[in-house]
Amino acid sequence: xxxxxxxxxxxxxxxxxxxxxxxxxxxxxxxxxxxxxxxxxxxxxxxxxxxxxxxxxxxxxxxxxxxxxxxxxxxxxxxxxxxxxxxxxxxxxxxxxxxxxxxxxxxxxxxxxxxxxxxx
Numbered sequence: 001x002x003x004x005x006x007x008x009x010x011x012x013x014x015x016x017x018x019x020x021x022x023x024x025x026x027x028x029x030x031x032x033x034x035x036x037x038x039x040x041x042x043x044x045x046x047x048x049x050x051x052x053x054x055x056x057x058x059x060x061x062x063x064x065x066x067x068x069x070x071x072x073x074x075x076x077x078x079x080x081x082x083x084x085x086x087x088x089x090x091x092x093x094x095x096x097x098x099x100x101x102x103x104x105x106x107x108x109x110x111x112x113x114x115x116x117x118x119x120x
Contacts, residue, residue, distance in 0.1 A: 008051030015047035045072045074113060082106040 048068055056064050082102050090098030114120055 005051070005054050008054045011051050011054070012044065012047040015050075016044050019044075042072065042076070075110075078106060078109055078113070081109070 045068075049065060052064055052068060053061065082105065085102035085105055086099055088098070089101045092098065093101070
């Protein structure tokens with residue numbers, strides 16, 4: 001099991017929270033679509049990479065960075081499908097039900113991926 005440093009957790013909090021605030025401001029100032037584009041910024045991924053540097057060195061850092069990057073690609077693909085599902089289901093069934101169904105689908109696909117990858 002990996003350990004996290006306090007500085008790594010704080011870094012993730014600041015970058016992730018800062019990205020959310022920035023998305024809100026862009027969405028409010030420009031347009032909701034632009035806010036959505038900025039919401040796709042991988043702030044959590046960046047924070048995880050930076051925090052990983054605080055927690056690992058040498059070959060372990062390289063190995064963990066590659067694994068993190070591979071997981072990020074899979075996660076981003078799942079997020080794209082989730083966003084498309086939100087649009088589809090929200091248009092057909094309203095935003096509450098559509099969002100609920102899309103998030104349930106995201107959770108299911110992510111869980112299946114985790115099981116197939118040997119995490120559970």
